[in-house]
Amino acid sequence: MKQIIATSLLLFSYQVFSETVFVSLEKDNAIAVVDPIAGKLLKTVPIGLRPRGIVLSKNQQQLYVATSDDNTIQVIDIDSLKPIGTLPSGKDPETFAMNSSGNQLYVSNEDDSLVTVIDINQAKAIKQIPVGVEPEPITVSPDDKWIASASEATNMVHWINSKTLAVEDNTLVDPRPRGLSFTSDSKQLWVTSEMGGTLTILDVATRKKIKTIHFEITGVTSDKIQPVGVVIDNNKQWALVALGPANRVALINVKKLTVEKYFLVGQRVWNLAFSPDQKRVYTTNGVSNDMSIIDLNKMEVTKSIAVGRYPWGLVVKP
Numbered sequence: 001m002k003q004i005i006a007t008s009l010l011l012f013s014y015q016v017f018s019e020t021v022f023v024s025l026e027k028d029n030a031i032a033v034v035d036p037i038a039g040k041l042l043k044t045v046p047i048g049l050r051p052r053g054i055v056l057s058k059n060q061q062q063l064y065v066a067t068s069d070d071n072t073i074q075v076i077d078i079d080s081l082k083p084i085g086t087l088p089s090g091k092d093p094e095t096f097a098m099n100s101s102g103n104q105l106y107v108s109n110e111d112d113s114l115v116t117v118i119d120i121n122q123a124k125a126i127k128q129i130p131v132g133v134e135p136e137p138i139t140v141s142p143d144d145k146w147i148a149s150a151s152e153a154t155n156m157v158h159w160i161n162s163k164t165l166a167v168e169d170n171t172l173v174d175p176r177p178r179g180l181s182f183t184s185d186s187k188q189l190w191v192t193s194e195m196g197g198t199l200t201i202l203d204v205a206t207r208k209k210i211k212t213i214h215f216e217i218t219g220v221t222s223d224k225i226q227p228v229g230v231v232i233d234n235n236k237q238w239a240l241v242a243l244g245p246a247n248r249v250a251l252i253n254v255k256k257l258t259v260e261k262y263f264l265v266g267q268r269v270w271n272l273a274f275s276p277d278q279k280r281v282y283t284t285n286g287v288s289n290d291m292s293i294i295d296l297n298k299m300e301v302t303k304s305i306a307v308g309r310y311p312w313g314l315v316v317k318p
Helices: 002-017
Strands: 020-025 030-035 042-047 051-056 060-065 070-078 083-087 093-096 104-109 114-119 124-130 135-140 146-151 155-159 164-170 175-183 188-192 197-204 208-214 230-232 236-240 248-253 256-263 269-275 280-285 291-293 299-305 311-317
Touching: 002 175, 042 299, 070 093, 070 230, 083 114, 083 291, 093 280, 104 146, 104 269, 104 280, 114 135, 135 175, 135 188, 146 175, 146 188, 146 269, 175 230, 175 236, 188 230, 230 269, 236 269, 248 269, 256 299, 280 311, 291 311
Parallel strands: 051 093, 051 311
Antiparallel strands: 020 030, 020 311, 030 042, 051 060, 060 070, 070 083, 093 104, 104 114, 114 124, 135 146, 146 155, 155 164, 175 188, 188 197, 197 208, 230 236, 236 248, 248 256, 269 280, 280 291, 291 299
């Protein structure tokens, strides 16, 4: 009986704490499947051409992957890891976001200066919204009120009303915005600027700037500090910013809006994702072809896992 109970507890622990990271590999035209707890690559699955943005469906049964050179978003079955359909994304999809209901995707079409709205259930594009030149980062506020899109060439955040699907306001930010993230209470929007080397925090109610944070790293020249991906934990304790060719991730105290620490990770760190318990952060390192694991309890990088050529986007399934 004791052995049965012990076995059951082990199985329960595995079910609760196991997780899988899916990484898009831009140069391999594939997805890497990683067990971050064991610290190993499980398999690599061929997909369409130049996969970048990747999102997990609301029911956690499908992956949506932007295969940019195919001009589509592939729908991948999570169990078989085989394509089961496509979604009409518009030309050259790169980044996209999903609303909290899981029934709409918002896709950046960089070449056409548009955001395409996709009805997932109908597998149909229902609207295209004109925005600034070269839109790339895009996100949805947790309260589903705003879709925020940033255009790299216009240096602007576009505030799209999720009900009317029209741009209601624009906010000028530092050069070449590349990452967007709302706080969990939908009160702030954090914007990284790759060429500006900065992070700007915006007040959602007024769409005005609260603060701009600059990054300084001993031994790293300012031209190497290029902020891109940004994530913020649900408790508004920590935010992490990928700094590109600086090969660092900045840890920011969300309450104080100050940089607390820099983590040395792989080369050309691009995007970030939390583990389900938000005790770890996973990074994609495009030039070193690996992902790093940052342990937020230990406050250190604990592992590097080779995944394939040019890892770009990542998503975590509990």
